Amino acid sequence: MTPPFSPVLLAGMALYPVPAAMLQPALSAALLIIHRSHPDVFERMGEFTGSVILIDPIDLPYAFLLTPDGRAPKLVAARNHPTNEADAVIRGPLLSLLDMLEGRLDGDAMFFSRKLEIEGDTEVVVALRNAVDGAEIDLTADILSLFGPFAGPARVAVKTANHVASLASRDLQTLADALLAPSMARHDAHDARLRKISDKLGDMDKRTRKRRPEKS
Amino acid sequence: MTCPSLELVCPAGTPAALRSAVDAGADCVYLGFRDETNARNFPGLNFNNRELAEGLDYAHQRGAKVLVAINTYPEAGNPGPWYRAVDTAAALEADAVILADIGLLDYATTTHPGLRRHLSVQASASNPEAIRFYVENFDVKRVVLPRVLTVAEIAALNKQIKVETEVFVFGGLCVMAEGRCALSSYATGISPNKNGACSPASHVHYEDEGDRLVSKLGDFTINAFDTNEPAGYPTLCKGRFMAGGKTSYLFEEPTSLSLGTMLPELAEAGVTALKIEGRQRGRAYVAAVVQAFRQAVDAVHAGQTPPLMNLENFSEGQQETTGVYEKTWR
Numbered sequence: 001m002t003p004p005f006s007p008v009l010l011a012g013m014a015l016y017p018v019p020a021a022m023l024q025p026a027l028s029a030a031l032l033i034i035h036r037s038h039p040d041v042f043e044r045m046g047e048f049t050g051s052v053i054l055i056d057p058i059d060l061p062y063a064f065l066l067t068p069d070g071r072a073p074k075l076v077a078a079r080n081h082p083t084n085e086a087d088a089v090i091r092g093p094l095l096s097l098l099d100m101l102e103g104r105l106d107g108d109a110m111f112f113s114r115k116l117e118i119e120g121d122t123e124v125v126v127a128l129r130n131a132v133d134g135a136e137i138d139l140t141a142d143i144l145s146l147f148g149p150f151a152g153p154a155r156v157a158v159k160t161a162n163h164v165a166s167l168a169s170r171d172l173q174t175l176a177d178a179l180l181a182p183s184m185a186r187h188d189a190h191d192a193r194l195r196k197i198s199d200k201l202g203d204m205d206k207r208t209r210k211r212r213p214e215k216s
Numbered sequence: 217m218t219c220p221s222l223e224l225v226c227p228a229g230t231p232a233a234l235r236s237a238v239d240a241g242a243d244c245v246y247l248g249f250r251d252e253t254n255a256r257n258f259p260g261l262n263f264n265n266r267e268l269a270e271g272l273d274y275a276h277q278r279g280a281k282v283l284v285a286i287n288t289y290p291e292a293g294n295p296g297p298w299y300r301a302v303d304t305a306a307a308l309e310a311d312a313v314i315l316a317d318i319g320l321l322d323y324a325t326t327t328h329p330g331l332r333r334h335l336s337v338q339a340s341a342s343n344p345e346a347i348r349f350y351v352e353n354f355d356v357k358r359v360v361l362p363r364v365l366t367v368a369e370i371a372a373l374n375k376q377i378k379v380e381t382e383v384f385v386f387g388g389l390c391v392m393a394e395g396r397c398a399l400s401s402y403a404t405g406i407s408p409n410k411n412g413a414c415s416p417a418s419h420v421h422y423e424d425e426g427d428r429l430v431s432k433l434g435d436f437t438i439n440a441f442d443t444n445e446p447a448g449y450p451t452l453c454k455g456r457f458m459a460g461g462k463t464s465y466l467f468e469e470p471t472s473l474s475l476g477t478m479l480p481e482l483a484e485a486g487v488t489a490l491k492i493e494g495r496q497r498g499r500a501y502v503a504a505v506v507q508a509f510r511q512a513v514d515a516v517h518a519g520q521t522p523p524l525m526n527l528e529n530f531s532e533g534q535q536e537t538t539g540v541y542e543k544t545w546r
Contacts, residue, residue, distance in 0.1 A: 044230075044260045103232065106501035109530045112447050112470075119424065123259050123417040130260030133498040134230030 001091060001117055003059035005176040007168045008094045012060040020062050020077040027064065031075040033142045042070030044131035051124045054086035057094035068128065088120035102137055221517045222479065223489035225283065225382060226506045229261040229496055234271045236499040238280045241510030245275055246283040246314060247495065253301040254285045255338060256495040257412030269308050281311035287336035288412045289317045299323055306331045314360065316395055321354040334358040337384070338395035338409065344376040351379050358382055360491060362394045363473070366543050367481045374486035383482060385475040386505055387493025388532055389539060391453040391467050399452040403434045415451045446470070446534040454532070470533030475541055476508070476525040479516045501530050
């Protein structure tokens with residue numbers, strides 16, 4: 001799976017020297033907030049609360065091992081993508097995974113369009129997808145709730161950061177289009193040539209059939 | 217000229233999806249309990265009693281109805297869970313139950329005569345005689361038609377019966393043996409019609425072979441998708457198999473039903489309600505599809521042409537079809 005050219009990919013490259021252990025306090029805090037605000041996620045996991053799911057954002061140098069245990073959930077950052085430690089793997093671009101987490105994207109639609117890959121125990125993945133989708137998680141609101149009286153200014157800061165990220169994403173897409181333009185032109189030319197050859201072969205095949213005498 | 221308004225019946229796999237459907241303009245939401253009594257018995261999905269009670273409150277406060285699908289066939293010698301599901305739906309004052317099994321219809325009719333009954337698509341009643349049987353014996357108020365009829369056939373059928381009809385207008389398609397298909401059961405030992413899960417996730421595996429994604433159901437390889445080729449559900453009916461030296465979709469392609477453009481014809485054919493498939497889908501799907509159909513239904517009611525929907529991204533294989541409703545292959 002190839003990561004999209006996005007601010008996340010660039011941020012991921014910048015994060016490369018940062019050890020996974022340094023992310024752990026923020027991850028644990030985020031999971032604690034979700035656990036407190038959305039206990040139904042863990043209840044819906046039913047018999048799969050002890051399963052381990054590797055969440056692998058393809059544009060980051062880290063993956064995350066999630067154990068959705070309602071009593072003691074765990075989310076651990078790992079550098080080496082330890083698929084052998086997980087019952088199931090969910091893989092996709094970070095922003096798509098976050099959109100799915102917050103219910104803005106439909107998991108099946110992402111799978112149909114091949115923007116999401118899964119491995120291992122499909123039942124665990126389906127349970128997690130349904131549990132998360134049913135929880136109406138809003139990460140920004142959940143995290144901002146910790147800011148108490150400063151939630152207002154923090155919300156403005158988040159809104160500004162989102163706006164800047166959206167502009168950066170658009171600019172990077174323009175840059176990617178410009179870099180790819182010569183290759184795409186060559187690709188289109190090859191496609192057109194292939195179509196011509198294919199049409200020609202089809203015509204030749206038809207003519208040959210017409211000339212071939214019918215069996216008596 | 218205005219048409220009679222078509223009722224929009226929308227799916228919900230979770231309370232969040234129910235709220236999304238109601239907020240997007242659903243007239244009715246259909247859902248199931250968290251067990252084998254409904255045909256979408258998937259992990260993490262469906263409603264417990266408390267969630268159903270809350271869902272009913274939410275829908276009723278906004279003028280929408282809630283229909284409870286209890287549409288699998290009870291296990292021989294163990295009808296208890298199915299009876300309890302009907303009892304719970306009645307106790308919580310659901311607006312109707314959607315049933316398929318004759319024994320369960322009989323139980324609901326005799327035990328809860330005031331509980332409105334709809335005949336599930338799983339009963340596969342597709343002719344006047346079959347439909348009259350359910351109406352006369354179980355006072356069924358609505359029949360969900362199996363996806364085997366053209367619009368012309370639906371119009372002819374509606375003239376011969378005195379009961380509301382509901383038709384599917386969007387979402388996943390089955391092969392034309394609804395309630396009777398045994399493909400998944402053969403491959404996994406788990407029956408969609410009795411256990412409520414077609415291609416149960418416990419038997420589905422995906423293997424990344426570098427240049428292609430292989431999907432398997434039990435011991436059967438169902439499909440192999442090239443890089444970037446749109447994928448479909450891991451069901452045998454949508455598998456790609458080799459026959460006569462050629463690999464192709466033998467039963468049907470991964471494609472979703474989409475009848476947005478045919479709503480005026482369906483209204484003219486005397487259909488009462490339109491059903492959107494997809495209780496297993498996320499609330500993003502529910503919100504987008506219900507909203508698009510709400511606009512289309514309102515446009516048809518006002519005598520206007522329904523707008524284009526652009527729902528391909530939500531469709532299986534990212535393809536859409538009008539399927540049997542037009543039967544273009546004939």
